[in-house]
Amino acid sequence: MIEEKKISMAVIRRLPRYFRYLSDLIKLDIKRISSKELSERMHITASQIRQDLNCFGGFGQQGYGYNVEYLYDEISKILGTNKRFSCIIVGAGNMGNALANYENFSKRGFDIVGIFDVNKEKIGTMINNIKVMHMDTLPEFVKAQRVDIAMLTVPNNKVNEVATQVTDLGIKGIWNFSPTDLRLGDDIIVENVHLSDSLMVLGYRLKESREGKNQK
């Protein structure tokens, strides 16, 4: 009850972008930046940057701007990149494979500790040094070690069942790759990656652009 401010999703979804741009600035060896300069790089307004950052605290200094390294560290803390999240992948198909091989996740604090599938031929194999196990062994696995996030790359007709299964086991975070809007308990955090939605929007915009009425 020290402080209670509600951060809007719009702001939250911009945080990783700030994080990326600041990380780039560090690579470029830039030490300080004003909201105006940053706004030009990011193609958003300086006002928005200052508003966004001030949801979390005053990280700048009048007349100077922001210290890049300091701001980067603060945003890292806000995003929780210092924390580690233990993740499992459910579904060892092509997308599950791709995720298991994505090296950047562990760099950001997301450790993949197990892969689960029902296909007998896959059980026991290794993907990027992570063991593929049978779904039946999931309960004992989750009992034996904490799992924060389940990444679901299962067929669409299985995703509701699997989501219920993993949340019943106490997993609170779902990264869902199925074209289904999961509806789970209030204490479950779901992030959806609807690839085909994204592709359809691309198709729509492309079609509209061709027809000349190019909307922002």
Added chain:
Amino acid sequence: MIEEKKISMAVIRRLPRYFRYLSDLIKLDIKRISSKELSERMHITASQIRQDLNCFGGFGQQGYGYNVEYLYDEISKILGTNKRFSCIIVGAGNMGNALANYENFSKRGFDIVGIFDVNKEKIGTMINNIKVMHMDTLPEFVKAQRVDIAMLTVPNNKVNEVATQVTDLGIKGIWNFSPTDLRLGDDIIVENVHLSDSLMVLGYRLKESREGKNQK
């Protein structure tokens, strides 16, 4: 110059959702639906549904609601699912592989006609019946057959170069999987899939939820 209404991105991004829900209704053999019933299924307001649909036309009937099949067909037309888009994948890594194997895309009108990479060992192999070719052969390929969309699954430090390359060849649509905000010409449509952004937002929300200040 017949009609000129600007559709907001917020509305456009909801179209694939309507499409999915209507497709489910058809499977359930439901013939008609009111905005109120649909709003309960989709967890959005009936007002929003009616506003959204009326951006494109009056598809309903007072006192009756919407004919499911008709509305589905209309939204399909709006989204352009009847059109076919010719696509290439650049980057035959894990994500490129996953995309090439994703059967749903062709169902939605997106045909993958070629995969390009620079890795000599991959050239000449087939992924899901699609030939992997060398990047050097991309110009002649694009000259020989129309390509609408380039799906970019290349390393982050290569994505700007590759994006320039493909847009110089006349490709107008980019589906970008790198954690980089591509900035290209006004006539180029870019859809980003920032997986690590999405995962970081999940991590943030999970952390906040644990600390009790669970924001919507």
Added chain:
DNA sequence: TAGATTGTTAATCGATTAACAATC
């Protein structure tokens, strides 16, 4: 100090929701 730039309040803009007349 003077100039620059923040933090923050106020104004604007756009998107969502409510209301209701039109009409099937």
Added chain:
DNA sequence: TAGATTGTTAATCGATTAACAATC
């Protein structure tokens, strides 16, 4: 016809942008 539900206008809400006093 009476009841239901749309299409659409008006009201509200929230997010973005502008402005500026505070201050480094």
